[in-house]
Amino acid sequence: MAVPVPSNKVRSQHLKNTNAHGFHLEYSEKKSVDEILSTPTGKYELSKDYPKGKNRLYHADNLGVLASLLEDNSVCGKVKLVYIDPPFSTAASFESRKQKHAYDDHLVGPAFVEALRERLILIHRLLADDGALYLHLDERMIFHFRVILDEIFGSKNFRNCITRKKCNPKNYTRKTYGNVADYILFYTKSDTYIWNRPVEVWDEAKAIKEYQYIDVDGRRYKKVPIHAPGVRNGETGKEWRGKLPPPGKHWQYLPSKLDEMDARGEIYWSSTGNPRRKIYFESSAGIPIQDIWMDMRDAHNQNIHITGYPTEKNPALLTRIIEASSNPGDLVMDCFAGSGTTLATASKLGRQWIGVDLSEEAIKTILHRFMHGTERMGDFVNEPEKAPSSPQLGHSTFVLFNEVKGNHEFMKQNDIKLCPPVSIINKSEQGILFNIGNSHLNTLTSVAKNSTNIIKPYTSKESFTKILLSDAKLA
Numbered sequence: 001m002a003v004p005v006p007s008n009k010v011r012s013q014h015l016k017n018t019n020a021h022g023f024h025l026e027y028s029e030k031k032s033v034d035e036i037l038s039t040p041t042g043k044y045e046l047s048k049d050y051p052k053g054k055n056r057l058y059h060a061d062n063l064g065v066l067a068s069l070l071e072d073n074s075v076c077g078k079v080k081l082v083y084i085d086p087p088f089s090t091a092a093s094f095e096s097r098k099q100k101h102a103y104d105d106h107l108v109g110p111a112f113v114e115a116l117r118e119r120l121i122l123i124h125r126l127l128a129d130d131g132a133l134y135l136h137l138d139e140r141m142i143f144h145f146r147v148i149l150d151e152i153f154g155s156k157n158f159r160n161c162i163t164r165k166k167c168n169p170k171n172y173t174r175k176t177y178g179n180v181a182d183y184i185l186f187y188t189k190s191d192t193y194i195w196n197r198p199v200e201v202w203d204e205a206k207a208i209k210e211y212q213y214i215d216v217d218g219r220r221y222k223k224v225p226i227h228a229p230g231v232r233n234g235e236t237g238k239e240w241r242g243k244l245p246p247p248g249k250h251w252q253y254l255p256s257k258l259d260e261m262d263a264r265g266e267i268y269w270s271s272t273g274n275p276r277r278k279i280y281f282e283s284s285a286g287i288p289i290q291d292i293w294m295d296m297r298d299a300h301n302q303n304i305h306i307t308g309y310p311t312e313k314n315p316a317l318l319t320r321i322i323e324a325s326s327n328p329g330d331l332v333m334d335c336f337a338g339s340g341t342t343l344a345t346a347s348k349l350g351r352q353w354i355g356v357d358l359s360e361e362a363i364k365t366i367l368h369r370f371m372h373g374t375e376r377m378g379d380f381v382n383e384p385e386k387a388p389s390s391p392q393l394g395h396s397t398f399v400l401f402n403e404v405k406g407n408h409e410f411m412k413q414n415d416i417k418l419c420p421p422v423s424i425i426n427k428s429e430q431g432i433l434f435n436i437g438n439s440h441l442n443t444l445t446s447v448a449k450n451s452t453n454i455i456k457p458y459t460s461k462e463s464f465t466k467i468l469l470s471d472a473k474l475a
């Protein structure tokens with residue numbers, strides 16, 4: 001494996017230049033950050049059935065919720081971890097295992113990018129300075145969001161692009177490789193962030209293979225080089241014990257430190273007089289987790305317990321993320337909550353949470369999960385009403401907010417299946433003023449054709465098409 005020689009000068013220059021605005025993704029509907037930060041807040045009322053608890057669940061469009069949380073001092077700047085698994089731009093609709101409509105994933109291209117970008121800009125504001133974002137997508141949109149998140153978080157705050165094996169191998173008849181991966185982008189708000197290094201516990205065979213040698217006192221160890229790439233002009237570039245570091249390299253430690261290590265017996269000298277460092281097995285907390293996750297597949301056999309909500313993720317995946325990037329008591333948010341995997345896992349790990357989902361089926365699933373737990377995947381096929389497993393969360397641990405009748409409800413009642421990035425600018429007696437990208441005019445017109453509303457498009461000075469949707473039923 002080739003080891004690159006780091007040049008701190010080039011790297012810091014590069015980061016300085018590319019921190020916020022190295023590359024841009026250009027598309028016609030891209031709003032200014034200021035416009036997004038002035039997104040109107042939503043209005044929510046507390047459900048009588050779930051009025052008490054330290055965690056919050058919103059049944060609402062997350063755009064208005066995120067905007068309203070910006071004004072909430074107990075949340076804004078205090079969220080330590082956001083994991084989101086939004087629709088992946090599949091141009092499909094999703095049903096639960098009990099054939100209930102769950103959600104539509106119809107946004108594609110720039111409309112999808114802008115809808116998610118708006119939310120990410122608000123999320124960035126809500127994060128604490130030591131907070132982190134994990135964005136889960138697949139090959140359709142992950143590359144666009146590497147660029148978008150560099151714009152929002154700064155490329156220097158990019159940490160990983162994790163590849164996850166999502167399912168078992170597929171027997172494709174298509175002339176392509178089987179598609180078993182999806183991706184998680186990990187960004188932090190700053191370079192001082194919460195990090196509890198996740199490790200895999202050693203098994204004996206692996207430990208013996210990796211730590212092959214046994215010291216005089218019986219301790220197992222491995223040998224690693226004591227030099228690193230790059231030439232240095234200081235003490236680490238000079239002779240130690242009559243030996244220069246190999247060409248193009250420097251000693252990893254100052255000669256005085258190397259002397260101390262040698263005195264403690266931590267240096268192994270080869271028969272040809274080359275020093276190597278001994279790393280003892282007992283000092284290893286485990287095998288550090290790398291950025292390819294093979295053991296986090298979503299439910300893949302009939303015995304695994306699930307909620308039955310489509311696209312629900314493996315709780316083990318959330319356990320790893322939540323443990324690595326938050327501490328007990330921290331506030332965790334998932335504003336595309338689905339079946340509530342993040343929320344249930346956060347609860348189990350002693351974190352506080354905020355969850356949001358637009359879908360009625362998602363909210364029903366989350367409530368069911370909290371009250372009754374999950375069910376064997378096999379039971380959805382043969383015995384759909386089988387009793388669920390043990391309860392996971394008490395009734396009084398969270399409050400439920402419903403979106404106040406208006407925006408979303410209004411559209412639902414009128415059978416207007418509007419897709420974001422439409423945002424409501426103003427509501428008056430004349431109707432509702434929407435801000436939409438030009439390319440959505442046709443979509444809006446066609447989806448609303450069965451309603452009795454009058455659609456009046458006009459172009460504003462920001463060159464967005466605005467739509468006045470007059471509604472006789474609007475109070």
Ligand SMILES: C[S@@+](CC[C@H](N)C(=O)[O-])C[C@H]1O[C@@H](n2cnc3c(N)ncnc32)[C@H](O)[C@@H]1O
Pocket residue numbers: 060061062063085086087102103309310311312313314335336337338339340341342356357358359362420
């Ligand atoms: C892929 S699913 C999330 C699955 C979840 N990670 C789990 O483990 O169950 C995406 C969810 O985002 C929700 N969603 C889509 N657009 C939304 C919006 N604008 N506001 C709130 N939720 C939204 C959908 O209803 C759906 O439940």
